[in-house]
Amino acid sequence: MTGKPKVLVIGASGQIGRRVCRGLIQRDVPIRGLSHSPTGAMKIAASGVDDIVWGDLGDPRTLKAAFHGVDHVMQVSRAIREPRQEIHAIEAAQRAGVRRVVKLSSEILYYHWDGLSDQEKATPPDMVAALHGPAEDRILDTGIDSVMLRPTxxxxxxxxxxxxxxxxxxxxxxxxxxxxxxxxHPDDVAESAVECLVSEHLPPSPLHLTxxxxxxxxxxxxxxxxxxxxxxxxxxxxxxxxxxxxxxxxxxxxxxxxxxxxxxxxxxxPVTDDIEQLLHRPARxxxxxxxxxxx
Ligand SMILES: NC(=O)c1ccc[n+]([C@@H]2O[C@H](COP(=O)([O-])OP(=O)(O)OC[C@H]3O[C@@H](n4cnc5c(N)ncnc54)[C@H](OP(=O)(O)O)[C@@H]3O)[C@@H](O)[C@H]2O)c1
CATH class of the missing domain: 3.90.25.10 (UDP-galactose 4-epimerase, domain 1)
Incomplete structure (x- = not known):
């Protein structure tokens, strides 16, 4: 790809999404923020984002316009227990021909998802694994380049x-x-996400951020x-x-x-050096x- 990728930030008004938006803007990356509420849209605008599009992850019909012309996606979700909202986003990304997805996931998958049989995955051990496990698997099924960020x-x-x-x-x-x-540090989670979104070569996945x-x-x-x-x-x-x-x-x-x-x-x-390996400086x-x- 020549030039910088156009990035859609899902969850752009949230704790990590706002930081990701600011980091991408600092690196002159063209971005679009997804918002499902007027309050959220105001927060996204306050981060300096001009291109804000309305879309509700709960309603897949509202997502097509948001993904149009997008190269890379930052996926952040607040939902717990079930992955439907994230899966709507993944399917929209696949239909739009997105080339890279960076997903904010969770360290819990190292203990409560990796290595489980399909039968065990049908009744996930906890509410966070029930969200992130199926969403990670669905992203991998699409074949889209991806990085799973699994912070503690x-x-x-x-x-x-x-x-x-x-x-x-x-x-x-x-x-x-x-x-x-x-x-x-939430800044380190966001900075790792930015690096994974913009780096020319796909970073390793999953990354265990501590x-x-x-x-x-x-x-x-x-x-x-x-x-x-x-x-x-x-x-x-x-x-x-x-x-x-x-x-x-x-x-x-x-x-x-x-x-x-x-x-x-x-x-x-466990203390990992994944942040240091990725960002070439110690974790905050x-x-x-x-x-x-x-x-
Ligand atoms: N907290 C931790 O210690 C920790 C550790 C590891 C992993 N995580 C993971 O981090 C994620 C949470 O990140 P965060 O703290 O940045 O979340 P957050 O601040 O709660 O932000 C969630 C974002 O999702 C948006 N959103 C919610 N429902 C939506 C919908 N239906 N359509 C479109 N957008 C919607 C929200 O928009 P509005 O603001 O407009 O509602 C907001 O921008 C979770 O998946 C969690 O499992 C958290």
Missing amino acids: WFMSIDANPLIAAGFTKNQFVWPAGLAGLALV GPKELSSEEIAAGFSTVKDATVVAASPPLHDYEEWLETVAGMPRQAGRIFDPYVTRRHA NFTDYLAHDAT
Whole structure:
């Protein structure tokens, strides 16, 4: 291909999508942002995107125009449990002749998807695998060049729906107890995505994106204490009690706790150098995040 690819950013108004848009604009890459709401469109425009197209991932009939003339796609989705919205986007990309898809997926697939039989995949072990597993498989089935970004938990963990209820009580409730977390900076996730979207040669896939260091629950709680004007305490209930807490306090389905199984059984959070290999610099650390990005 001569010149720069035209990139469609799905999820352009979200946490990672906005950063991806800004990164692509800095590299003079022509982009289009997909929006399904006026508020989302305003956020996309605020990132400097001129070409904003309306489309709802829930309704495949609305997606054709969005993919017209697009070379590469950044795929971000908020849906959990089922992959239908992502599959609508993948099918639209295939019909439009898209040449590369970079998908924001999840580290959970290393534990709850890879190596499963088709029969096991029919009843995925957790709600996040139920979204990303079938979506990754569908992308691979199309034969379109692709990179699956599989980050661990973002450093913005205080805003994660599974964790946020605890923070309202100044608690970091992390049921695993045993394993730490190699939290990854959302800027690094976005910068990795940008590199995968623009690089001439297709990067390896999947990429396991982590921060540079395993952090204990206590370190994470202490870190947030420095920015939240309150002492945040680490709480590590047994998984069963945590599931009870999820349902009664966080208002989430009890089954959401299944995502924690691998973190209970592993003794260490793997730290990878995939970000350093891709971006030729070390991954950003938690201290930087707290100083510049945490709210
Ligand atoms: N948080 C973590 O620690 C973590 C770790 C690993 C992987 N992940 C993965 O990261 C992804 C979430 O990324 P994020 O934090 O950037 O998400 P986010 O901030 O929630 O953004 C989601 C985006 O999807 C758009 N969207 C939602 N429904 C749509 C629809 N029907 N049609 C078109 N667009 C729609 C939203 O638009 P509006 O703003 O207009 O609604 C928004 O732009 C998830 O797939 C999650 O599994 C997260």
